[in-house]
Amino acid sequence: MNSISAKILDGKALAARIKEGLKKEVARLTSEGFTPGLAVILVGEDPASQVYVRNKQRACAELGIRSWKHHLPADISQEDLVQLVEKVNADPEVNGILVQLPLPAHIQTEAVLDVIDPAKDVDGFHPVNLGLLAAGRPGIVPCTPAGVMELVKESGVDVAGKECVIVGRSNIVGKPLAFLFLQEHGTVTVCHSRTRNLEEVCRRADILVVATGRPGLVHGGMIKPGAVVIDVGINRTAEGKITGDVDFASAKQQAGAITPVPGGVGPMTIAMLMKNTVAAARRTVQTLD
Numbered sequence: 001m002n003s004i005s006a007k008i009l010d011g012k013a014l015a016a017r018i019k020e021g022l023k024k025e026v027a028r029l030t031s032e033g034f035t036p037g038l039a040v041i042l043v044g045e046d047p048a049s050q051v052y053v054r055n056k057q058r059a060c061a062e063l064g065i066r067s068w069k070h071h072l073p074a075d076i077s078q079e080d081l082v083q084l085v086e087k088v089n090a091d092p093e094v095n096g097i098l099v100q101l102p103l104p105a106h107i108q109t110e111a112v113l114d115v116i117d118p119a120k121d122v123d124g125f126h127p128v129n130l131g132l133l134a135a136g137r138p139g140i141v142p143c144t145p146a147g148v149m150e151l152v153k154e155s156g157v158d159v160a161g162k163e164c165v166i167v168g169r170s171n172i173v174g175k176p177l178a179f180l181f182l183q184e185h186g187t188v189t190v191c192h193s194r195t196r197n198l199e200e201v202c203r204r205a206d207i208l209v210v211a212t213g214r215p216g217l218v219h220g221g222m223i224k225p226g227a228v229v230i231d232v233g234i235n236r237t238a239e240g241k242i243t244g245d246v247d248f249a250s251a252k253q254q255a256g257a258i259t260p261v262p263g264g265v266g267p268m269t270i271a272m273l274m275k276n277t278v279a280a281a282r283r284t285v286q287t288l289d
């Protein structure tokens with residue numbers, strides 16, 4: 001076993017640096033009379049969602065971005081929810097719209113997300129933005145995958161020509177991330193629950209990203225010595241502790257660079273949401289120029 005410990009990719013510190021830069025841009029936009037604004041829509045009382053929304057609003061306040069929280073009852077109809085999205089779409093003060101997921105089971109998530117104006121879709125989940133990403137064209141990039149790419153950059157490893165293995169194929173993490181790695185000229189493999197020989201595929205990776213929601217799925221024995229390991233997972237243990245999808249203790253003995261959980265991808269997701277919101281506001285100003 002490799003006895004050298006990995007470089008820890010500090011997402012919290014990197015996010016703080018990115019937010020510092022954004023704060024200056026928000027101040028500049030505000031001085032021109034265009035304070036960026038984010039509307040957050042929260043449905044129901046899911047405690048984790050409430051924490052996420054609070055953290056996002058806190059980040060807005062820190063940066064000088066205006067935010068509005070629309071907290072709706074869990075039994076709201078899909079029609080009423082769609083109507084609210086249409087209302088914030090039409091509000092010129094709102095540059096970014098975020099519908100906190102998951103939505104209650106009686107609501108078709110896609111039917112709601114598809115109504116968001118793609119120009120205000122700061123989560124980057126709208127099919128228009130996902131399509132632009134797949135085509136390698138400019139659009140709004142989903143926050144968590146964008147944060148992962150920033151962390152990879154922070155590792156100092158150039159993606160071009162590297163074996164990039166992503167474990168997890170969700171529309172919000174794994175799939176968009178595959179396109180981002182392709183854009184950077186990586187050789188991409190996307191794994192999922194039907195993948196055969198997962199351990200072997202992971203061991204090929206120069207860059208390994210794990211986004212499954214399965215605590216400890218990836219361990220040191222699945223990591224090529226010196227690889228960059230990015231752990232997207234957020235899992236709560238029975239004791240209430242947050243852990244990732246990677247067994248950090250064994251993985252850091254093998255990896256060249258690794259993200260911790262918490263303090264890795266999580267803070268970067270919020271920083272990228274802020275970045276997308278500021279960029280959406282900037283584009284509005286440019287349109288008016």
Ligand code: NDP
Nearest residue numbers: 144168169170173192193211212213232233234265266269
């Ligand atoms: P999903 O549940 O939507 O997707 C999980 C993926 O993992 C699926 O593609 C699934 O395969 C795959 N998978 C599950 N079990 C295995 C296995 N044993 N072997 C290989 N693949 C497997 O999850 P999300 O993408 O939404 O989230 C993944 C994790 O990332 C969660 O812990 C979530 O909390 C976290 N997360 C963290 C964020 C952050 O800001 N840090 C943001 C978003 C998510 P299949 O498709 O075959 O079912």
